[in-house]
Amino acid sequence: MRSRVWMAVGVASMVVLSSAGAAHGQASCADCCFYSCIAAHLQKTAGMRDMYAGLAGRKGLTEAAYASAVAEARQRLAVQEAKAVGGVRSCDWRFPDPKDNLAMKEWQRLGWGLETLDDGRIAWKFRVETDMTKCSLDERQLAKLREIAPCGGIADATGAHERGHLDQCTARGAGTTVSANRMAQDEVEGHNLAIAKLEELREAARQACRKKDGSCAEQGANAAADRLRDVLPIFKATLGKKR
Numbered sequence: 001m002r003s004r005v006w007m008a009v010g011v012a013s014m015v016v017l018s019s020a021g022a023a024h025g026q027a028s029c030a031d032c033c034f035y036s037c038i039a040a041h042l043q044k045t046a047g048m049r050d051m052y053a054g055l056a057g058r059k060g061l062t063e064a065a066y067a068s069a070v071a072e073a074r075q076r077l078a079v080q081e082a083k084a085v086g087g088v089r090s091c092d093w094r095f096p097d098p099k100d101n102l103a104m105k106e107w108q109r110l111g112w113g114l115e116t117l118d119d120g121r122i123a124w125k126f127r128v129e130t131d132m133t134k135c136s137l138d139e140r141q142l143a144k145l146r147e148i149a150p151c152g153g154i155a156d157a158t159g160a161h162e163r164g165h166l167d168q169c170t171a172r173g174a175g176t177t178v179s180a181n182r183m184a185q186d187e188v189e190g191h192n193l194a195i196a197k198l199e200e201l202r203e204a205a206r207q208a209c210r211k212k213d214g215s216c217a218e219q220g221a222n223a224a225a226d227r228l229r230d231v232l233p234i235f236k237a238t239l240g241k242k243r
């Protein structure tokens with residue numbers, strides 16, 4: 001049998017567009033200004049989980065069908081997340097300066113990329129992967145993710161997801177081949193670990209918003225009304241929800 005490397009890819013697999021770098025230091029997620037980023041990321045993660053749950057139960061699921069369903073959902077949900085976050089500055093990722101050769105070399109050593117679009121914006125491509133044949137995780141990717149995420153907890157949610165894969169892999173033994181259905185089920189479990197973490201973060205941010213009467217000073221100062229327009233509905237909907 002031809003050897004294959006199945007990569008279980010974490011929730012952090014994404015393309016993020018940016019036109020300018022942001023610098024607000026490594027921050028705790030328990031801040032009202034991160035509420036919308038956490039809520040949007042949670043929504044995307046839950047969407048991916050639901051998609052994988054559908055695949056897990058699909059009869060005759062082929063690897064090709066699995067791959068195309070994942071690619072479609074990833075694209076669709078990334079757009080949804082970007083719209084939900086809008087232009088809230090505190091939700092920006094801290095990408096390296098593309099002119100900084102050293103920083104860009106480090107970025108590429110992680111297996112990550114970038115693409116400059118026609119309009120001058122940059123599409124940053126990065127992901128955290130667990131090698132499900134060797135049962136290994138690239139800790140450098142996770143460490144970098146924590147550096148660039150809007151707040152550290154968002155990266156930690158991905159860490160929980162990927163460590164879940166390590167546990168699955170170790171339990172089965174390195175080199176064990178699994179069906180596409182089983183892979184989808186692995187992803188359901190991995191995403192559930194991330195969702196649990198993101199729900200905790202969202203609650204902490206929600207509490208912080210209550211203390212500030214639901215306002216985020218940074219957003220108010222830096223973001224124009226039109227940039228917030230797409231974010232406020234999700235913000236209000238979740239704040240108003242009885243738990």
Ligand SMILES: [Zn+2]
Binds near residue numbers: 010
């Ligand atoms: Zn995964």
